[in-house]
Amino acid sequence: MINLSKTSVIMHTDCRMLDVEDDGDKHPFLTDAWLVPLFFSLIMLVGLVGNSLVIYVISKHRQMRTATNFYIANLAATDIIFLVCCVPFTATLYPLPGWIFGNFMCKFVAFLQQVTVQATCITLTAMSGDRCYVTVYPLKSLRHRTPRVAMIVSVCIWIGSFILSTPILMYQRIEEGYWYGPRQYCMERFPSKMHERAFILYQFIAAYLLPVLTISxxxxxxxxRVGQPTVEPMDNNYQVNLLSERTISIRSKVSKMVVVIVLLFAICWGPIQIFVLFQSFHPKYQPNYVTYKIKTWANCMSYANSSVNPIVYGFMGASFQKSFRKTFPFLFKHKVRDSSMASRTANAEIKFVAGEEGNNNNNGVD
Incomplete structure (x- = not known):
């Protein structure tokens, strides 16, 4: 979870350390004040469009309502809530000198931010466990891996995320400060340094380390399991073997897609999680312009994760590609025409070859 207050306070502290002339009560306007919100706006645009399309495609096409896709839809929902309810407020911390949205929004935004990040972690863990179950127990999973079970798990994920995020409500509050005049900051206030470190460590373990270890x-x-030899069918039926190979291939592609999604999460959220941990536990840590730049970059990395998942589905998910083309055929009209023509040509060639073989067989019989 990215703390709103730490971003704001560090930004203003670092600004005081820059070689900027004091222009009365007017605070300096840095390049980050427009560059970071612009980047966040791009993340929101791509993320909202992409994740909305993912949910729409899954809900519209019955064949897309699989257990894995229910988890993907849940992941898309967490990304949308995060983008709508958290990113705009964080973006305002860069151009504005302080928090202007009041105490309720201070608590609500920080709480919802923690909830969505926690839900994302648990959903990715559930997806990985689901793929593991399919791989290790392929036959048993046919009875237990249903969309209904996936939906129940998704509801439990949200309930658990709300419960695990409640400590935020106790510590998040409005604090008075001064930076080119009196300001208000949305920040966490702990009874002691020990409480702060315990809370930061709890966040790191619950929202990053434990999910990553479980997924690994x-x-x-x-x-x-994949390295072990597969069981061959009792009969050497060609269609059975072909169906088995196709099923293994499809499951392998889905598993690879889940692996990429998990790796992107670990890479995007790793820098900010490690930075916050270092900031709280290193005894000689001092905020400066370099640490401000590093944390700004780490924030951008973590927020970008909410917009990259739909791109992964588009490039690696064959079922998503097909369903997207069915939903928006006018966007792929030329490609669909070309593929249908190629299909007709291929069918004609198959019929021609089959006819030739039939003629040859008849001639041989005669």
Whole structure:
């Protein structure tokens, strides 16, 4: 979870350390004041459009309502809530000198931000566990992996995320400060340094470390299972073998897509999680212009994660590509025409070859 107050306070502290002339009560307007909000706006545009399309495609096409896709829809929902309810408020911290939205929004935005990040972590863990279950127990999973179970798990994920995020409400508040005049900041206020470090460590473990370790364990089991020889069908039926190979191929592609999504999460959220941990536990940490730039970059990385997942689905998810083309055929009219023509040509060639073989067989019989 990215703390609103730490971003704001560090930004203003670093600004005081810059070589900027004091122009009365007017605070300096840095390049980051428009560059970072512009980047956040781009993230919001791409993320909202992409994640909305993902949810729409899954809800519209019945064949897309699988267990994995329900988790993907849940992930898209967390990204949308995060983008709408959290990113705009964080973006205002860069051009504005302080928090202007009041005490209620201070608590609500920070709480919702923690909830969505926590829900994302648990959803990714559930997706990885789901893929592990399919790989290790392919037959047993047919009975238990249903959209209904996935929906129940998704509801439990949200309930658990709300419960795990409640400590935010106790510590988040409005504090008075001074930077080119009296300001108000939305920040966490702890009874002691020990409480602060305990809370930061709790956030790091619950929202990053534990999910990453669990996911890594799941994929280690998957790699071990994939390395084992598969059981061949009792009969050497060509169609059975072909269907088995196709099923394995499809599951492998889905698992690879989930792996990429998890890796992107770990890469995008890792820098800010490690930075906050370093900031709280390093005894000689001093905020300056360099640390401000690093944290700004880490914030942008973490927020960008909410917009990259739909791109992954588009490039790696064959079912998403097909469903998207069915939903918006006018965007792929030329490609659909070309593919249908190629399909007709291929069918004609198959019929021609089959006819030739039939003629040859008849001639041989005669």
């Amino acid at each position: 364990f799941c994929y280690s089991l998957m790699v071990k």
